[in-house]
C-alpha cells in the first residue's frame with residue numbers, strides 16, 4: 001500500500017507530508033489526501049473549502065495569514081507549479097514554540113505538502129515565476145475573522161530567501177504585532 005510519509009516539524013502539530021509517487025512510462029500518480037492515512041498519525045480535518053492561487057513574479061510574498069477563532073482553520077498546502085518557500089508561524093498561546101517560524105520548500109517537483117494546524121499564520125515567497133498553490137481548508141473563508149502578521153515583523157524575523165517583491169497593498173500594511181499579543185486561545 002502506498003503510504004505518504006509524515007514528518008513533524010519543530011513546531012508541534014505541523015507536518016511536512018511527502019506523497020508517494022507511483023511512476024511509470026506515462027508519468028506518475030500520487031494520493032494527496034487520505035483520511036485513513038492522516039488519522040493514523042493523529043491528523044483529523046474535515047475539508048470544507050479548496051483554494052488555488054497563481055503568483056506571477058519571483059520573490060513575491062503572500063502572507064502571513066490566519067483566521068481568528070472561532071473560524072481558525074487547518075490548512076493543507078501544495079505547490080503544483082514552480083517552487084515556493086512556504087512559511088508558518090506558531091501563534092498558539094502557551095505553545096513552547098510560540099512566535100517561532102518554520103519554512104520549507106514546496107514545489108511541483110518535490111510534491112511535498114505542509115499540514116498547518118489551527119493557531120498558525122501562513123505565507124510563502126515564490127522562488128520561480130508562475131507559482132501555483134492549492135489549499136484545503138477546514139473552515140469557510142470568513143473575511144471579518146482575518147488576522148495577519150507582517151512578513152517582516154521583527155518579533156518573528158523570518159529569513160526570506162529573496163528580497164521581498166510584489167506584496168498586496170493589504171499585506172504590506174499589516175501592523176506589527178502588539179507587544180501585548182500573547183497568542184491565540186481556543
Ligand SMILES: Cc1cn([C@H]2C[C@H](O)[C@@H](COP(=O)(O)OP(=O)(O)O[C@H]3O[C@@H](C)C(=O)[C@@H](O)[C@H]3O)O2)c(=O)[nH]c1=O
Pocket residue numbers: 051053062063064065066122123124135141168
Ligand atoms: C482567501 C480567500 C480570498 N478570497 C478573495 C478575497 C480577495 O478579493 C481575493 C484575494 O484574496 P487575498 O488577497 O486574501 O489572497 P491571498 O493573499 O493569496 O490569501 C491567501 O494567502 C495565503 C498565504 C493563505 O494562507 C491563504 O489562506 C489565503 O489567506 O480573493 C475569497 O473570495 N475567498 C478566499 O478563501
